[in-house]
Amino acid sequence: xxxxxxxxxxxxxxxxxxxxxxxxxxxxxxxxxxxxxxxxxxxxxxxxxxxxxxxxxxxxxxxxxxxxxxxxxxxxxxxxxxxxxxxxxxxxxxxxxxxxxxxxxxxxxxx
Amino acid sequence: xxxxxxxxxxxxxxxxxxxxxxxxxxxxxxxxxxxxxxxxxxxxxxxxxxxxxxxxxxxxxxxxxxxxxxxxxxxxxxxxxxxxxxxxxxxxxxxxxxxxxxxxxxxxx
Numbered sequence: 001x002x003x004x005x006x007x008x009x010x011x012x013x014x015x016x017x018x019x020x021x022x023x024x025x026x027x028x029x030x031x032x033x034x035x036x037x038x039x040x041x042x043x044x045x046x047x048x049x050x051x052x053x054x055x056x057x058x059x060x061x062x063x064x065x066x067x068x069x070x071x072x073x074x075x076x077x078x079x080x081x082x083x084x085x086x087x088x089x090x091x092x093x094x095x096x097x098x099x100x101x102x103x104x105x106x107x108x109x110x111x
Numbered sequence: 112x113x114x115x116x117x118x119x120x121x122x123x124x125x126x127x128x129x130x131x132x133x134x135x136x137x138x139x140x141x142x143x144x145x146x147x148x149x150x151x152x153x154x155x156x157x158x159x160x161x162x163x164x165x166x167x168x169x170x171x172x173x174x175x176x177x178x179x180x181x182x183x184x185x186x187x188x189x190x191x192x193x194x195x196x197x198x199x200x201x202x203x204x205x206x207x208x209x210x211x212x213x214x215x216x217x218x219x220x
Binding site (some may be wrong): 004037040041043044052090091099101104 | 152
């Protein structure tokens with residue numbers, strides 16, 4: 001089975017901090033994704049990457065950046081965290097046209 | 112990408128079949144229909160996907176109408192562990208999944 005691991009299940013940070021969320025997959029998938037999930041809004045795509053060092057903006061990239069230096073690892077970066085970035089963050093990966101596989105999420109609180 | 116419409120909530124008796132509908136009237140010919148579910152505090156779990164033909168796996172069956180404007184996910188014998196939010200997604204690349212708010216299924220003992 002595909003395993004997508006997110007580094008933290010819960011994280012608390014302060015406004016203005018630079019925050020790193022890490023995601024690792026073990027199946028050599030070329031495509032990786034970052035979403036945020038908020039009540040009543042479903043999942044919204046922030047960024048995705050289809051290869052090492054490649055990235056594409058999703059629907060809500062403002063305030064975020066990403067890094068993909070190795071195929072198995074995709075990092076989401078909050079450059080200067082704000083309270084409206086308090087959310088559940090989900091990472092996913094996939095191969096070709098196969099379905100996406102998700103991690104269990106990081107619940108991030110910005111105080 | 113196809114816009115999908117699902118009822119916000121449904122109940123199903125334990126042991127009975129749960130039939131979850133999805134409307135995707137704008138789906139194009141090369142877009143697959145994917146189904147996921149999400150149990151509280153976990154990431155979405157892939158269930159099944161299909162293009163034109165009905166599909167079945169160990170978790171569920173997917174029935175797609177001939178005109179492809181709608182589909183139904185069937186959980187043949189619902190258990191309490193099937194209580195979750197179920198999402199229907201239409202996409203052809205698999206790279207731009209638009210998750211709406213899904214259907215909250217409650218399996219009742």
